[in-house]
Amino acid sequence: MAVSSQRKWATGYLIAVVLLFITYQFLFPWDGLPTGIYDFLQLWLPPMAVNESLVYVICALGLNIVVGYAGLLDLGYVAFWAIGGYCAGWFMSEFFYMVNLHFFGSVAKAAPGIHVNFWGVLLIGGLVCAFFGILIGAPTLRLKSDYLAIVTLGFGEIIPQVFFNGDNIGGFNLSNGTKGITILDPIPAGIKNIGPFDFGYKFIIFVFLAFVMIFISLRLRKGRLGRAWLAIREDELAASMMGVPLMQTKLAAYAVGAFAGGLGGVAFATHVDGVYAERFNFSISIFLLAMVVLGGMGNVWGVILGALLLSWINSTGLPAFGQTFNSRFGTEINFPSFTFLLFGLVLILMMLYKREGLIPESRLRLILHEGDAEEDLSAKESK
């Protein structure tokens, strides 16, 4: 992608960030704000939803490295999200009340439990996930691509279930089962501690994390590893003949992708101020995949757009539209139930008609349409 276009996207997102921050930090608490505008924003762009969509951006960027860069289909990404979340739950709360460990924590020293600094937990969550990424990747990456999808799918089912049933593993309470782990430590950020309702400041922190992921994605893409990923995505055999070590390169993609999943998991845990096992279901993996596919596999700016768009539609757009529509026309249509239709259609239609996504990556377009000419030929033949 051309440099000027990169700059355009970066500037656009930056302006949006500044505007949103001003809105939430200064306009929302301001008494002079007309109630009409306040209600409108609260209905169509609540700060909760914006922060959540940023978590999706972080994870989608991670999945983009696995699916978009390296071309490996991962259908169990939610597992990393869950592991990251539980890292936050374990190391930032009073859950393990039997011990008293503090490591630059943001709560009083007397509080029981493990209290590690939020920034430290981010690192721990990311690294633990990267470890699990390698663990699941090492034995399976030799498999055919579709088998790999299934193994990741199985992994994505097992991990949340372990947490779900984890209130009694040989008598040990690992995850508090369905009750989940609640009340996490506030985020220490220099001047003040950021609690669960400081949306404005948390917004900035999530933006910072997303920025880190964008930076990592763009830098890696340009470097040796990124080029190796693209080579594998385009032709594994040819890449291996050119001396690209297949296993190491694929594992690196898995590890980096999982790392992002860990960051997203920790961020999400602080966002909802707790970890709940039943939230980590299969549909999250598919939502993330739909975001990557819609935005354009391999294109960072496209993936961000896809993630913002779809998560906004899922959390705010559909319910708000449904509310407005139902009250205007006196109907009782359950709009949020249409998410399944929407995400299914996004995946199918994008694959059928615009495989490269809304903002295509120029190299990928060529590969994804390879074979189309052949298909036309055989279609004519059979007629």
Added chain:
Amino acid sequence: MKATVEAKKFTGTRGQVRRKRIELSGAAIIGLLLVVWLGANLIKAPTQFAQVTVLGLRNGLLYALIALGYTLVYGIIELINFAHGDLFMLGALFSSYFITIWFHQENSNLAGWVTFLLALIAAMLFCGTINVLIERLAYRKLRRAPKLAPLITAVGMSFLLQFIGIKWNGSTPRQWPTVIPHGEYVWFGVIISQVTIILILVAAPLLTLLTFVVNKTKRGKAMRATAQDQDAARLMGIDVNKTISFTFAIGGALAGAAGLLYQQSVGTTNYNLGFQLGLIAFTSAVLGGIGNLNGAVLGALLIGVVQGLNDGLPIALGQRWSQTVVFTILILILVLKPAGLLGKATTEKV
């Protein structure tokens, strides 16, 4: 990926030898653990052991019907049809509507039996048609596209069918009356329900018919040829598109039959039924060696029994770990022996 060559005389490359060693030692460890676990349970509660095995075999038969759909489709176009489990769910919903709402049958009598048989045919036609439509509208266009594209489409299709399920069934589980008898026979202390017998009576002929179609008829020959090499099959005068449609129709029909049997034996339907059962069925197909019909049935019965044993035995993880056990088997199989129990070792086609 390294292309491995079928070795005749020499024992294989270094990688192959190492691979074989991993497979053997893995199989030995798992086998030993299995023997210890089963032995302990057998000594502790022999009747219960037999009981849960029967239950497991019954579930396995259902899994087999679904697993065959996966294996047929994978065998012919190398696509994991994620939507197949949800097709089964639609089959279950269709049967419940057909029997209870459209034909008002709630009891096990002659009218109920006739409706049951009609529903079997109708559900098979219904699911077969939907499966053919899915292939025609979505997968056919992507047959020569890179592998990621049809896979993602199949996932999308699964979501689409689940949406239909939500709208049709509602988002909560739904109870239905059943028209098959729920009596029991006791045989050496082991309870065998009439449901089990009916399941066998319906599933066994279907499986035999399928084997006959694939192995003995001209259509079956065309299917096998298409599976081997589509272009060569086309050169030999086989209508590849029609053959693939036919395969999807058979797979769908089996899923429809499974849907009816599930709905009648369990009595509840839910929109996300297909996801869980579909994954279990897929695991069965992989365990038996995907693409291999006998393998799918064998794998399904094994998975059914393992699940039954795990859920019902005194020394076991219990029902809440049921899914985890199945998926662990899936991962272990894929890691240790990707070709499955009966499958031939495959290499990445270049």
